Amino acid sequence: MQAPKKEQPTRLRDLIKAVRACKTAAEERAVVAQESAEIRESFRDETYRFRHRSVAKLLFIQMMGYPTNFGQVECLKLIASSNYTEKRVGYLGLTQLLNEKDDVLMMVTNSMQIDMNSSNTQIIGMALTALANIATAEMCRDLSKDVCKLMSHNNSYIRKRATIAGARIVRKCPDLIEDFQGEVPKVLEDRSHVVVMNGVNLLLEIIKIQPNIKQAFVQYSGLVVRAMRNLIHTVHSPEHTIGGVTDPFLQVSLIKLMSKIAGAEPSEEMTDCLAQVATNTEPAKNAGNAVLYECVRTIMDISSTSGLRVLATNIMGRFLLNRDNNLRYVALNSLLKLVKVDLLAVQRHKTTIIDCLKDADIAIRKKALELTYCLINESNVKQIVKEMIDFLIAAEPEFKEALVTKLCLAIELHSPTKQWHFDSVLRVLTLAGSYVPEEVVASTAHIISSTPELQSYAVHKLFNALVDNTEQQGLVLLALWSIGEFGNFLVSETLKTSDGELKAMTPNEIIQGVEKTMTPIAADICKEYALTALIKLSVRIPQAVQSIRRLIEQQISALNVELQQRACEYIQLLGSNWDSIRGPLLEKMPIYAKAPAVDIPTTDSSSPVLEKPKTPTQPNSAQNLLDIETLIFDSQPIQQSQIQQSTEVPQPQFESLLDLFSSTPQPSFPAPVLNPVTGDISEPDKFEDFVEITPIKHNFIAFEDEEINVDFNCTKPEPDALENTQISVIVSNKCSKDIVGFKLSAAVLKHLEFSFSSAASTSMMPGGSIQMQMKMKNKAQGQKPIAIRMKIDYTIDSVPRSKLSTVDSFPPNY
Amino acid sequence: MIKAVIIFNTAGKHRLVKFYEEIPHDKKNEIIANLFKECTKRGEYSCNFIEESNLWRGCKVIFRLYATLYIVFVVDEAENELGILDLIQVFVEVLDKAFENVCELDLVFHPERAYALLEELVMGGMVIETNISEIWKISQNMIALERKS
Numbered sequence: 001m002q003a004p005k006k007e008q009p010t011r012l013r014d015l016i017k018a019v020r021a022c023k024t025a026a027e028e029r030a031v032v033a034q035e036s037a038e039i040r041e042s043f044r045d046e047t048y049r050f051r052h053r054s055v056a057k058l059l060f061i062q063m064m065g066y067p068t069n070f071g072q073v074e075c076l077k078l079i080a081s082s083n084y085t086e087k088r089v090g091y092l093g094l095t096q097l098l099n100e101k102d103d104v105l106m107m108v109t110n111s112m113q114i115d116m117n118s119s120n121t122q123i124i125g126m127a128l129t130a131l132a133n134i135a136t137a138e139m140c141r142d143l144s145k146d147v148c149k150l151m152s153h154n155n156s157y158i159r160k161r162a163t164i165a166g167a168r169i170v171r172k173c174p175d176l177i178e179d180f181q182g183e184v185p186k187v188l189e190d191r192s193h194v195v196v197m198n199g200v201n202l203l204l205e206i207i208k209i210q211p212n213i214k215q216a217f218v219q220y221s222g223l224v225v226r227a228m229r230n231l232i233h234t235v236h237s238p239e240h241t242i243g244g245v246t247d248p249f250l251q252v253s254l255i256k257l258m259s260k261i262a263g264a265e266p267s268e269e270m271t272d273c274l275a276q277v278a279t280n281t282e283p284a285k286n287a288g289n290a291v292l293y294e295c296v297r298t299i300m301d302i303s304s305t306s307g308l309r310v311l312a313t314n315i316m317g318r319f320l321l322n323r324d325n326n327l328r329y330v331a332l333n334s335l336l337k338l339v340k341v342d343l344l345a346v347q348r349h350k351t352t353i354i355d356c357l358k359d360a361d362i363a364i365r366k367k368a369l370e371l372t373y374c375l376i377n378e379s380n381v382k383q384i385v386k387e388m389i390d391f392l393i394a395a396e397p398e399f400k401e402a403l404v405t406k407l408c409l410a411i412e413l414h415s416p417t418k419q420w421h422f423d424s425v426l427r428v429l430t431l432a433g434s435y436v437p438e439e440v441v442a443s444t445a446h447i448i449s450s451t452p453e454l455q456s457y458a459v460h461k462l463f464n465a466l467v468d469n470t471e472q473q474g475l476v477l478l479a480l481w482s483i484g485e486f487g488n489f490l491v492s493e494t495l496k497t498s499d500g501e502l503k504a505m506t507p508n509e510i511i512q513g514v515e516k517t518m519t520p521i522a523a524d525i526c527k528e529y530a531l532t533a534l535i536k537l538s539v540r541i542p543q544a545v546q547s548i549r550r551l552i553e554q555q556i557s558a559l560n561v562e563l564q565q566r567a568c569e570y571i572q573l574l575g576s577n578w579d580s581i582r583g584p585l586l587e588k589m590p591i592y593a594k595a596p597a598v599d600i601p602t603t604d605s606s607s608p609v610l611e612k613p614k615t616p617t618q619p620n621s622a623q624n625l626l627d628i629e630t631l632i633f634d635s636q637p638i639q640q641s642q643i644q645q646s647t648e649v650p651q652p653q654f655e656s657l658l659d660l661f662s663s664t665p666q667p668s669f670p671a672p673v674l675n676p677v678t679g680d681i682s683e684p685d686k687f688e689d690f691v692e693i694t695p696i697k698h699n700f701i702a703f704e705d706e707e708i709n710v711d712f713n714c715t716k717p718e719p720d721a722l723e724n725t726q727i728s729v730i731v732s733n734k735c736s737k738d739i740v741g742f743k744l745s746a747a748v749l750k751h752l753e754f755s756f757s758s759a760a761s762t763s764m765m766p767g768g769s770i771q772m773q774m775k776m777k778n779k780a781q782g783q784k785p786i787a788i789r790m791k792i793d794y795t796i797d798s799v800p801r802s803k804l805s806t807v808d809s810f811p812p813n814y
Numbered sequence: 815m816i817k818a819v820i821i822f823n824t825a826g827k828h829r830l831v832k833f834y835e836e837i838p839h840d841k842k843n844e845i846i847a848n849l850f851k852e853c854t855k856r857g858e859y860s861c862n863f864i865e866e867s868n869l870w871r872g873c874k875v876i877f878r879l880y881a882t883l884y885i886v887f888v889v890d891e892a893e894n895e896l897g898i899l900d901l902i903q904v905f906v907e908v909l910d911k912a913f914e915n916v917c918e919l920d921l922v923f924h925p926e927r928a929y930a931l932l933e934e935l936v937m938g939g940m941v942i943e944t945n946i947s948e949i950w951k952i953s954q955n956m957i958a959l960e961r962k963s
Contacts, residue, residue, distance in 0.1 A: 059929070063828050063831050085960045133937065157952070164942055194944070239945055327896075
């Protein structure tokens with residue numbers, strides 16, 4: 001077997017067959033590896049006759065995505081060959097197997113130069129193609145003279161290739177632009193359509209590289225317009241015609257060039273020409289539409305007359321009404337550009353654009369959404385937002401998120417009245433509350449708290465919405481917050497509104513409403529909000545204290561440490577010994593100065609609204625006021641007295657009050673404030689000592705999302721070796737499905753050392769948890785804090801998840 | 815400028831891969847895998863354009879599905895999307911003429927011919943010829959020369 005193989009290696013066809021016969025990826029890899037080895041072996045033989053066949057096989061192997069670097073030198077040998085087939089495979093291999101960075105490439109310059117002076121046009125063509133595809137700057141410089149010469153070759157096949165090769169040369173060596181600039185007018189007047197087209201492309205390339213020499217080309221505008229006229233008016237052979245349009249590719253290139261060389265003021269003949277193309281081009285086929293589309297792009301780029309612009313907008317309007325999705329897509333795309341220049345012109349197509357929001361094609365919907373958003377202003381916000389909300393009902397989750405984000409931003413920026421603002425957000429929350437960004441919930445809360453006349457209405461509405469629907473997290477949070485703050489309105493007032501009466505509630509109904517959000521499967525954050533709503537209700541609706549106490553008590557045994565701790569604190573607060581401070585402590589939140597503008601990170605900086613300077617945001621206001629985790633009870637003697645004073649002189653206290661809420665889960669007042677087990681509150685005067693020393697115990701949530709929860713319970717096991725920390729990691733499954741294959745990996749900075757004991761199990765049932773032990777040694781204890789980068793991998797329903805998180809909520813001196 | 819021309823079948827197997835820009839080997843495979851994912855996501859009546867910034871920064875993807883083959887062009891902002899659609903059509907007609915009713919197997923067994931035809935259509939990321947019969951003539955010429963050598 002071995003001997004004949006050497007004579008006659010496998011043919012490309014057989015290799016392809018062998019690869020196709022492979023049933024698994026591993027088999028395919030084996031076949032390719034075997035073949036690669038044979039090819040490599042065969043290259044050792046200098047007199048090898050089947051070198052071109054081997055390179056052809058390598059091309060195939062490379063296309064499948066396998067490495068083929070070892071074949072590079074062989075390509076060079078083939079190119080130097082005098083045999084046509086070998087040369088062709090060699091050039092093909094050169095452009096496919098080699099990279100611009102490969103040093104071998106330099107060695108080919110000489111062969112290419114020889115080929116460019118060949119008498120065979122095909123061979124010249126191959127050398128030019130290779131240059132245009134992969135030449136390095138050095139090669140470009142060496143061959144520039146030859147290419148320039150070939151641009152005036154008597155065969156158009158060579159001229160067109162030389163022109164494109166020229167484009168590569170100017171891109172790689174901008175200093176050679178001058179050499180080619182001189183050739184441009186000649187090429188633009190060429191008899192051959194393709195040479196003209198390539199000349200235009202070369203010119204576009206030059207202008208792209210050196211925009212400041214644009215001015216030098218304004219003189220060609222007459223030439224370009226003439227060429228264009230020529231194309232539209234004279235009848236050409238059918239082979240240049242596609243879809244009833246004469247050479248649409250050339251037309252598109254010429255029109256594109258017009259936008260670059262129009263100068264400050266486009267000449268009258270250019271404007272006429274564009275108008276003519278825009279009106280006369282046959283829009284029945286794609287080719288005609290491509291020309292029209294390019295025409296519109298140029299009209300928008302140059303400082304056109306308003307007449308031209310109307311023409312362009314009308315073309316786009318026609319495209320929008322077309323049934324072809326491609327046309328609608330480009331129309332939306334162009335209108336997005338136009339909207340910055342001429343909002344009114346685009347407004348005329350508002351209805352059609354809004355209709356596109358319900359298109360079956362998500363690409364169209366996304367574009368339409370972007371455009372719709374740009375069209376919203378004070379006068380039409382009510383109508384458009386209403387329509388967008390209608391689309392929200394039918395939208396699929398993937399689109400809902402984008403839609404909700406834009407919707408909330410529009411409501412925030414353009415709302416005519418606060419009542420309307422609240423109503424609209426409420427509708428969005430009811431329909432898609434889980435997609436609403438946190439900032440929107442916060443800023444709506446701010447609107448309610450800063451508008452006394454809205455409060456009663458808002459809390460009624462929100463309560464009713466909550467009773468109907470506890471699925472939407474955003475809605476639940478806002479409703480709970482409002483019920484806590486303004487629950488007194490719910491019992492005392494019956495409201496008459498345009499769409500019916502909002503009845504006063506009995507205390508029992510209210511507590512039941514809150515209870516609905518505290519089911520075992522509810523998210524912890526909802527339960528946290530609910531707890532605080534309840535404690536606040538204890539002073540707003542004193543009749544319900546018993547049920548409130550019952551609900552809070554249920555959470556004393558919650559798995560979540562935060563919930564457990566709050567519940568214990570609140571139960572203590574309900575005790576009669578705190579009667580005197582409970583009222584002032586649970587007062588309404590003060591109205592904070594300003595809501596931050598919704599600052600939703602957006603990738604499209606093109607949207608005009610966002611170009612306005614943003615309202616300076618106050619980092620510590622809305623979000624943190626809502627941040628229930630840091631609620632008042634992290635109290636200290638001084639802070640308590642501040643709160644008592646605040647009822648008398650609220651104004652100057654704002655700062656300190658805000659500070660109180662400002663921090664994220666605060667480890668600096670550690671757990672000992674409340675002992676969750678005994679429920680004891682330490683005596684206030686002991687605090688002074690406590691704050692300063694290193695906390696011995698520290699528990700916090702290291703990672704949390706809708707599926708899992710990772711708690712860190714840290715202790716310092718050895719009092720005289722404080723650099724050591726024992727962390728017990730508790731992972732719990734919050735979702736309703738089994739989690740399997742759980743894996744936690746961690747990385748730390750240099751000053752830390754850690755070791756891990758693996759968990760007993762890697763799977764969790766719903767509600768289940770697993771525990772792991774981690775030992776951490778902080779060599780720079782007291783100077784540098786502990787920070788851990790965690791990677792969490794697990795599988796739900798055989799869909800793998802991977803999450804990254806940085807845990808840095810350890811106390812600074814831990 | 816055209817950044818890449820790629821053909822893969824509906825199962826994601828590469829049939830023609832041509833990049834006109836310096837891209838490391840691994841990255842190429844990653845790009846094609848992502849292109850495949852995005853293309854197959856599109857419905858029958860969706861538009862033929864994909865604009866995902868994570869695919870290839872600042873580029874648009876224009877694709878068309880012919881029987882079992884996706885023909886995908888990745889182009890920069892300056893290109894006319896509709897024009898590229900026509901170009902794809904020209905490319906397919908060229909293949910069709912050269913292989914006489916082109917099918918996937920033709921590309922599988924004659925990749926080097928497909929590449930040669932593409933080189934007559936697009937060179938260094940620029941359209942070089944759009945006349946189908948011209949390209950046909952050149953390719954016949956080439957075959958004749960090959961036979962001779």
